[in-house]
Amino acid sequence: MAMGEDHASCWVHKNLTVTTKQIQALLTAARASGGMDEGQVRLKCIEHEYWLGTDIGRLGGYGFRGTVTAGDGSNQKGGKMGAGYVNLRKQRKRQQKKVGCKEEESSSNRPELAAFVLALRGTPVTKPMLYLCNNQALLKLKAVKKWVGEGGNATLVGAPDADILLEAIEEIRKRTTAGAATFLVKVKAHQGEPANVEADIQADKAISDKNVPTEWHDRTNRAVFTWQEPRWKGGTVSYEDRNSTWNSGVRKAMRRGSAEEEVRKHQDRVTGAWKQISKQR
Numbered sequence: 001m002a003m004g005e006d007h008a009s010c011w012v013h014k015n016l017t018v019t020t021k022q023i024q025a026l027l028t029a030a031r032a033s034g035g036m037d038e039g040q041v042r043l044k045c046i047e048h049e050y051w052l053g054t055d056i057g058r059l060g061g062y063g064f065r066g067t068v069t070a071g072d073g074s075n076q077k078g079g080k081m082g083a084g085y086v087n088l089r090k091q092r093k094r095q096q097k098k099v100g101c102k103e104e105e106s107s108s109n110r111p112e113l114a115a116f117v118l119a120l121r122g123t124p125v126t127k128p129m130l131y132l133c134n135n136q137a138l139l140k141l142k143a144v145k146k147w148v149g150e151g152g153n154a155t156l157v158g159a160p161d162a163d164i165l166l167e168a169i170e171e172i173r174k175r176t177t178a179g180a181a182t183f184l185v186k187v188k189a190h191q192g193e194p195a196n197v198e199a200d201i202q203a204d205k206a207i208s209d210k211n212v213p214t215e216w217h218d219r220t221n222r223a224v225f226t227w228q229e230p231r232w233k234g235g236t237v238s239y240e241d242r243n244s245t246w247n248s249g250v251r252k253a254m255r256r257g258s259a260e261e262e263v264r265k266h267q268d269r270v271t272g273a274w275k276q277i278s279k280q281r
Contacts, residue, residue: 055187056132056195066128066180069119070187070195073099073111073135074203079243082212083114084202085122088195095122096206100217101163107244112138113164114216115203116184120171128181134189134196160247163216222246227253 010026012018043051043062051057061068071085079102086094095118099111112135123129133139156162175182187193189200206212223246228239244250 054193056185056193059185061130061132061185064128064130066130067123068130068132068195069123070132070193070199071112071115071119072133072196072199072203073108073113073115074200074207075108075111076207080207081111081114082203082206083111083118084199084204084206085115085119086195086198086202087122094198094202096202096209096212098206098212098214099164100214101219107160108135109137110161110164110216111203113161113168115199117164117168117171120168120175120182124180125171125174125178126180128183129175130183130185132185132187132193132195132199134187136186139184139186160245162220163218220245225250225253227257229253 042048051062056062068088069085070088071083074080074082076082081099081102082096083099084094084096097114097118099114101110112133116131116133116138119129119131156166159165172182187196189196224243225246226241226243227250229242231238231240242249242253
């Protein structure tokens with residue numbers, strides 16, 4: 001089925017008879033407005049082949065002998081962050097939380113990590129767990145790599161989002177002690193994977209719903225830097241207020257600010273010299 005602003009087209013088998021009632025039902029569904037569709041996995045009849053052909057199905061996720069969960073984080077304008085998770089087999093088992101401490105840093109990694117912690121909390125430590133996420137940064141988190149293997153260099157000092165990461169490490173330690181495996185799998189965003197779609201909905205609800213509580217809001221004693229980030233759109237530039245503890249973004253902003261100051265000084269000098277030459281003429 002293909003949809004445009006003015007019409008919708010649907011292809012069916014040449015031997016299939018389509019009634020007027022069915023056409024009307026398709027048009028009604030196509031014209032419906034609202035949020036994202038809540039996908040439902042049905043592993044019976046003809047839908048069995050479809051779901052097993054998706055990314056998670058081909059990886060064996062729908063046949064996983066344990067708990068299949070998915071989480072997502074949302075970072076919206078103004079530093080508003082929300083996290084949510086859902087249990088694929090128990091759709092009613094879901095949770096949302098607002099993610100605090102936006103005064104120090106607002107990033108997509110923080111709510112993504114918070115969603116992972118929510119899923120860990122909601123899964124018994126004795127059951128194997130498959131966690132689906134659409135953020136590759138969570139899987140490649142530098143702070144996590146320090147804790148893989150042996151050695152005495154593992155530390156949370158200076159680690160971003162250390163408050164959430166500490167809880168994630170402790171939850172995984174409990175699961176490891178109990179002999180339960182924990183798998184993290186990257187899935188493509190906005191591709192119709194039911195668990196990922198539902199987790200995305202929960203993350204947005206965490207921000208929009210006033211009744212959802214805020215967690216991980218304790219400030220640290222780290223210095224917070226504030227600057228204006230340029231945003232270009234349609235040939236015009238606007239500036240967005242940003243704040244964060246020391247990281248590569250702060251370093252980049254300092255370098256850009258220094259370069260802009262040097263350009264301004266040279267422009268003033270050249271402009272002044274040009275004015276003097278113009279007066280002499």
